[in-house]
Amino acid sequence: MDASDRMRQLVDTLNEWARLYYEEDAPVVADAEYDRLYDELRRLEASEGYSLDDSPTHRVGGALQKKFEQSAHILRLYSLDKCQTVEEFSDWCGRLVKQLGYLPALTCEYKFDGLTLNLLYEDGALVKATTRGDGVVGEVVTAQVQTIKRLPRRIKYKGRIEIQGEGILRLSNLAKYNLTADEPLKNARNGAAGAIRNLDPSVTASRGLSFMAYNIGYSDMPFGSQTEMRAFLKAEGFEVEGDFEVADSVSAALAFADRTEQARPTLDYLIDGVVFKVNSASVRDVLGFTEKFPKWAVAYKFKADEMTTRLIGVEWQVSRSAKLNPIAIMEPVDIGGVTVSRATLNNYGDILKKKVRVGDRVFVRRSNDVIPEITGVAEQVDGAEAIAKPTVCPVCGSPVKEVGAFLYCTGEDCAPRRVAQLDHFACKDALDIDGFSEKTAELLYNERHITDAVKLLNLTAEDMLGLDGFGDKKIGNLISAIAAAKRTTLDRFIFALGIDGIGKKTAKDLVKRFKTLDKLSIATIEQLTDVDGIGAVLAANVRAYFDDPANMKMIDAMLASGIEFQQTAPSEGVFKGMRVVLTGSLPTYKRGEATQLIESNGGEVTSSVSKNVDFVLAGADPGSKLNKAHKLGVKVIDEPTFKRMLGLE
Ligand SMILES: [Zn+2]
Structure with a gap:
């Protein structure tokens, strides 16, 4: 061609x-x-x-839809120049230096991924909201935008002013909406765009959008810098979210981009990069515009986290709780530098909801620390076939039971389920049997019929003789690790039981409230839902677990094997009543070890930095938590200081 x-x-x-x-x-x-x-x-x-x-x-942006009234912006909304690598960004900075003779201070902020909006206020009132459209003329969506709850209808400033920002759908609201929606939304960006560009404002309202303000277009009042604009937007009550920084070097700007990319999977909204802008308005005037972009701003785009590919099959995996989890097999696709060919389809109910079929082209989303997920169908392909609902377990052949959105294997001795249970029972946060892995569990299950935790607790050296890869020394180590693991804490034991939905934090909260296993086992639904973080579903799971005589029998047998409970989290110690956040990797302690030291000395470890946190224990590559701690003025200590506080050095 x-x-x-x-x-x-x-x-x-x-x-x-x-x-x-x-x-x-x-x-x-x-x-x-x-x-x-x-x-x-x-x-x-x-x-x-x-x-x-x-x-x-x-073009800048999209074509206009005829169904909406159109309106010209007072000032044109430019799109942004973009770069994707350190080199491209350095080149961009180099052009500034060439034109100015120096690198001006750059503001760093999040690049929200939603629908850009331009709001006109006059005499303190919101008079018009428009989409960006082609940058010159946009669609009038005032009624739709007025459904955004936290958007100020009136502001103190009485002049004429254009407030610009992104209409977005928070991920928590997306999840909430999709729970009950007939047509689930494929992603938050289209959820937001589709809600605003809908003729019926009640549809917009039903999605619970937010407006993140970040810029001022036309204004009667001059602003000297981006920093001033941001302060103005905050003072007027707009939502102004995300980290913000003024960088005076290329490396400081890139460090901001790095931190933000790391924080990206933890945010409650989509961002697809960061935006760097020359802070000073007078310097911007010197730099001016190209035909399409301001020369004083650039979007630094992150690696892609979503692509489309073809679904070629589905495998069903049996989980610890006997759920059959659908795993999508896809034509391999590169997402942000990683080749992905398997992704989760969540559950059978989700497959039906998203109308995914084998052969269709699908959207796959991947973020750093979770399994890639199929978020929806990109294109229905002729000849695609519905995903068959298994009627028997693909592993053990037992009948499948359907409960709500989920399918369960009813086989009591389904191998992957048993192996996963053993592995969970022995894992770090449960009984913490040193040196025990999923491989060990598989081997013991297949070769020695160690089918449950009771058998594992009663394992002897003789049982293991002749086991592949296990010499005398390794057998001795495992047996003494099991013996050591029997001295545990009640919360670890409860977590180890693997009650559906009960994580280690909830297990701790249960122990705090009920103190003993006996009391927990007879707790009523009302008493259970009283515990922080336990809703009706979890309470029912706990109740059902202890109501099953087989489980009670198993617990008795476990205790008979010599399980002893040590006191959990004494309230005395140098960290008494303190809340601590861990971030980065410490020179000698693992995260679990540091947590245990803090808890056994009366402290509590929490995951997010707030003003209520007493100190942050930071190691190498600390990420955004350290930044936040500095911003909030929370004390930050390193490992040597931590050891000194404990009297260990
Ligand atoms: Zn099975």
């Missing part, structure tokens, strides 16, 4: 994708895939020296 044919093809494809994205709010490809073709088109236009009239490179 010659260059002009390819150019025509790229323009047509990109225009169709953009139409589906902007006009229908129904994207069929991930942003990264659009960007790849767009970049190819730009390169081609540059090398050929011309572009087609309808090329998307002439």
